[in-house]
Amino acid sequence: MATAADTLAQNLSFANFSKATDLKKRIWFTLGALVVFRLCSFVPLPGIDPVALDQLFNRTAGGVLDFFNMFSGGALERMSIIALGIMPYITASIVVQLMSSIHEPWKALKKEGEAGRKKLNQYTRFGTVILTIFQGYGIAVGLEGWGASSGVSAVIDPGWFFRISTIISLLGGTLFLMWLGEQITSRGIGNGISLIIMAGIVAQLPVALGGLFEQARTGAISVGFLLLVIVGALAVIAFICFVERAQRRILIQYPKRQVGNRMFQGDKSHLPLKLNTPGVIPPIFASSLLLMPLTVAQFAGEGATGAGGDILLTVTTALQHGAPLYMALYAAGIIFFAFFYTAVVFNPEETADNLKKYGGFIPGIRPGQKTAEYLDYVLTRITAVGAIYLTFICLLPELLISQLAIPFYFGGTSLLIVVNVTMDTVAQIQGHLLAHQYEGLIRKAKLRGRGR
Template sequence: MASAAEQLASNISMSSFSKATELKRRLWFTLGALILFRLLSFVPMPGIDPAAMAALYQTQSGGILDVFNTFSGGALERMSIVALGVMPYITASIVVQLGATLYGPWQVLRKEGETGRKKLNQYTRYLTVLLTTVQGYWIAVGLESLGATQGISAVVEPGMLFRVAATISLVGGTLFLMWIGEQITSRGIGNGVSLIIMAGIVARLPQAIAQLLEGGRTGTMNPVIVVAIVALTVGLILFICFMERAQRRVLIQYPKRQTARGAMQQERSHLPIKINISGVIPPIFASSLLLMPLTVLQMSGAGSDPNSGDWLITVSTLLQHGSPAYLGLYAAGIAFFCFFYAAVQFNSEETADNLKRHGGFIPGIRPGKATESYFDYLVTRITVVGAAYLVLICLIPEILAAQAGLNFRLGGTSLLIVVNVTMDTVAQIQSHLIAHQYGDLIKKAKLKTGRRR
């Protein structure tokens, strides 16, 4: 059932869109910023041989680098100045968000309103610089060690000068992308950081489609499987749209109040709780933690040690994409982070206190501790459904890619990000069009009133 806002937005004609000059300006600004991001992903980091870097990356594919490479639109594979993308900023945002829920002084800042929010945003930027510096230096050292162990010299002149230059380049690229994301959020349409990630994922989409069609043309892949993959992808997108819009509406009642005419009226409202409270955080965390140890061992050159070669091969075999151990640990990690992040994201005690402070209550539930216990019980049940949904969405592409032999990893996490960001951007475009239509109606009403006078 479409909401009233969606029905109104669907009735807006193209003439209204052509008159919405501010909206068009925002769309062009967003498009230009995303094009700039794509151009920066092809600017190589100083001191890197692009051809050797491409060959070196192929020896390390299959770990967490593939996840970051997908989110950065292939920038990590080319080792550009924006190779890290906005992942350090997202990690810093999550850490600060968790800290604002668990850490006392940051809890106080969180309740201070706009002033506290600005301070937390500043802490996020500082933490982004720290994380990017550590990751940039680790990548520079890893490239030098891999060049020595694999016999592929991707670094032209190894040494401290290269490490410093690489770290500065990566920090500058990540901070510039962070600034672009903030500018898109304030001057464009949608969430800037999310749009940058989506642009990187969509940029890799033609490669996946070309690989799929080429497999069907050459006969290496059954045409029936190709059609099944396309149909399943469409079905997963529709299922994601349905689940992301699904919510549990908790009925809230307020005491009867006397109206201007002297009648007693009881107010009612709903507290919406999304089925997927944690969003796309659990799949990202689960895949990162699962693939991080193996990637660190590979980057440190442990595979070249004859004493560690056997157990490294065993671990690589057990944790390869599509293996039962990988799928089981991946599902367990997603479920764990769903419950953990839902418990942090939804504060039952604070919600119950706010309802009690404003005189609201749930029918049949006493205010206070009973309401808090009810919210805990309700969120736990909802999170079970949300965790099962995320596990299903993330495991189906992994199993399908392993069975079909696809090397490109456009998994459930990528689908979740693309669909969520697209839905959020379309909703913002609709809200701008509705606001523009309301403005025209108000102007017409004022003109009619003036003529009558």
């Protein structure tokens, strides 16, 4: 009997991969879309002085702008047409999902199936447009005043023409990324939005590694400290891989059943509940809600004067990356979205009804409402552990980074996104290879049947 490792090796063999034409097309499409995304990050906004922008951005190094720049793949640093990245779309998705949980008309839309989902997607797109317009205007105004106190201006010709052109450019870039992510999801491999975020992080990793090695070469940091950072990052990756595969398996028993004159023995199966059911969604959602307003406030605060400017600067200082208030809000956001998104993707009552419909039951638990209550109890405990894990992974390395001046790309949030998205994508590739293998076996069986 072949072992699990042998089966996996067979599914991932080059022979099977070469025959999976549809899978190869999907992978090439995904890679091509990510290349287009990277090219767009080098297309600058009209009316920007790149030299002055680079000087101003270096003054705020290590702050919230650097953290947002990580998610945009360096697009914010270059102030490209996709400087806002995919974050407005994510923020709009959060609002729509929250409303569909508390607003009765939108609740009804969720229950309508595909038609309701399309309607909610339209609301998400409309929300993306509105958010991008407001955020684009805030960034345009902030860019005009950014560095005014030092006599350096990133805008060549300030005014309404620059503001309108910036809003239109940022809106077009964000909507293009939204469309590109949807195309990757439907025609490529993996979740398009998550892959775009991961591609931005991975694209900056060589620069971050080069910076660390350069600091070690010049003596800014010791070689021992460099090795400690690398070993720590590898340990975090190993821990993430271990926890992401952890699950609670609930035993499901099916009774004996009679079909015609034949009696079939009762079967046993398991209902797997992942320890981290929401995956990478809570850190992304929490980061999105914190980073977008802070980014606009930082740009606006640099150019504002008087009491308003003082207030904005106070807020951005209190919410700097690594500050206690920022960490507290980030942790609260991760925990909230861990429970919220788990409730969205897993419905205990619906699962209990399906088990009852097909005759399945949990030993010692009555079918129906009692099963739903038991599943909810188990899921709540698992989600609590998963939320603590996400908070620990995202906050502890980020705290060390803010104190030791290590690049953000080695933090828990970035590593969690990269590892999680990679694991999901590889799982989808394995699924396509397995489906292709089964199709081949079915085709051979039909041919043999005809031959007989």
